[in-house]
Each structure stands twice: as C-alpha cells, then as structure tokens.
Amino acid sequence: MGRAPCCENSGLKKGPWTPEEDERLVAYIKEHGQGNWRTLPKNAGLSRCGKSCRLRWTNYLRPDIKRGRFSFEEEEAIIQLHSILGNKWSAIAARLPGRTDNEIKNYWNTHIRKRLLRMGIDPVTHAPRLDILDLTSLLKPAAAYYPTQADLETLRALEPLASYPDLLRLASTLLPAATTGAAAEQTQLLLPWLLQAQMAQQAAATMAQQQVTPPPLATAAEQFLQASTACQMPGLVHASPTQQLAQQPQDHMAAACHGAVQLPSYDNQLDYVPALMQMASDAFNLQQWSSTVSSSNNNNNHNVNSGVSTPSSSPAAAGRMNSSSTTTTTTYGLNLSGDVVITADDDAGLLNRHLSELLDVSDYM
C-alpha cells in the first residue's frame, strides 16, 4: 500500500501567479513553514498544485533570493562551475548564494552560452570549436577557389595545425593578411615556428604535471605561452586583443585575458609576426630543455589536470598554475586538493582570489 495520490489535476489553476496568490503563499509559509507541499495549497487556500507552489516559492518568493543582474564574479563562477559540473544547475546554484537553479539556467542559455559560441568556444565541452575554423581560410582568398599546386602544398603544410587550436586561430588571423612582399615571407616562416611553440607548450604542460620548476625563461615567450593557454587567444581570431576588447567592452572574460596578455600593442596585425617568432624561438629552447627533464621524470606524474577543461584554461594552463609560483595570467583550474582556483595579474587589478571555499566541488568530482 502506497501513499495517497498527490493532487487532482482537475480544477487546479495553472499559469502565471497573481499578486494575491503570492501574498497567500508567503503569508502561509511565514506562519507555518513549508511543511508538506502536497497539503500546503489546500491549507493556504490556493487552487494550485503543491509542485507549482514549491516552484513559485523556491524560484521567486523566497526572501533570500537575490534579484537583478549577475555580477562579474557570479558570471565567472558560473562558467567555471559549469565546466566542472556540467548542467547540474542546482549544484551550481548551491554555490551562488541568492541565485536559483532556474535563474542560473536561464542566464546560461540566454547570455553565457551565446557569448561562448561567439568566442568560438563550445559551451558544452568548453573547448575551442575547430568546426568553425576552415583551413582554406589560411590561404590567400583567391586560392580557396582556384588553388595552385603551391597553394595545395601550403594547405598540406598547415594540416598539423588542426591538432592545435590555439595556433590555428593565430594563423587564421595572421596569414590571410599576408599575401605579398616581406610580410608574406615572414608568415611562411612563421608556420614551423608556431608548431615548435605549440610543441613547447605541450612539453611545458607535461613538466607542470610532473611538478618540475622550469629554468628562467625569456619573459616574452613565457607571457606568450601563458596568454595563449590561459585565454585560448579568443581575441586573435578576428582582431587584435585591443580591438576585440573595444568591440566587446562588456566581455569580462576577454577583459580578464587582456589583462594577462602583455603583447606589444601594434596597429598592424602583421607586426606581431617578428615578436611571435622571437617568442617561439625562446619557447623552442624551453622545449629542448624540457625534453631532457621529462625523460628523467617519467615516473613522477601527479595527474593534476583531472581532465577538466574550462573556457579560459587548457590542461597546460591548469598544470602551469600548479607548478609555477609566479603566475602572471588569469588562469583557472584545479589544484591538488580539487579546489577551483582563479588567479590573475595583480597589475591588471583584476581577479586575484582563491575560490576554494565558494566553489567547493570536491563532492562532485
């Protein structure tokens, strides 16, 4: 023998709540508490299903609910928590005081999700979307329609980039602008350097996993690698970081990343090429050094990344955060305790906070 039926479906009101109904529900709960949702509407004199009453109370009438726009900190927390918890809105809401799961869900679907898509980030996996990038766009425009043998060779040379989203974005920004003259020659030279830099980046991530402190490195290359890993270089897709920021002043994520990216400010995108090549060269030195270190530390893998990927971090970034004591970029990731950590450049005056208490997700890991 089970329980008695919950409520008759017939005769119960549906749809938007009136102020009078709200008043009755609030007054009843203030006096008697929530109690049994099944019996509550009858006792409160409401022609509503108990489920509807519970929803109205938890999502709208509760006195501790915070209304109004989401703050920057809340938005960042939502993105980070979503990257870890997925669509577990109630779990996310539990870590954002005053916000309901329904509100967070709506905000995600109407604001954050679209913004991530615009930035070329998959809102489900929080990884860069390679499907929206086209290798043929890396050729000069006419070549996409009438490719010569040389163009096809170039395309073939670019193929390895498909495995490296950061560099693919960077190349897609730089290469189409360089069709003639010295700039074109520079960008042709850039390709192998980009690949080397990416390899060095991966080697650095491996080192970080092995808890090895790297030797002093040229700061420009360090910043370049950190910036590219921390921010997935969203601002380099169609515009320079400064241009991107100007176009989306409300894009806090981009702003945070911009604070970390300390590339020289050039008017022409192609002017970045020599600096980037120098950075790649420095990174290559790191790669050579790290290959010797990693070969001697293969048995020391702490697996700090735990497969977690966030919109603004890569495994390399998460690993770097754990290995380096001098973090100068905005990075997100998990430390060895499973705590979510957000750190940022002090000079930028942005985030420099440890959210382990607020974002305690250890029970969901």
Next chain:
DNA sequence: AACGGAACCAACCGCTGTTCA
C-alpha cells in the same frame, strides 16, 4: 505607428532517486 523577429524568463513537463505506508 505598426509589424515582425529576437530576447528574456516564469512556469510547466517529464523524468529520476528517495521516502514511506
């Protein structure tokens, strides 16, 4: 001013795990 599409959000629906008779 009128219209249509986009954006927003409160509320509902249906499912699942838990509780209880």
Next chain:
DNA sequence: GTGAACAGCGGTTGGTTCCGT
C-alpha cells in the same frame, strides 16, 4: 519487499518585452 507518492532536477514551452525596420 513492494510500489506509489514525494521532492527535486533539467529540459522545454509559451507569454511578454524589447528592438530594429
């Protein structure tokens, strides 16, 4: 132990508002 109701959750819907033409 069983099965039905409960409570809670995530996905979806539909009404309202906003905005551009």
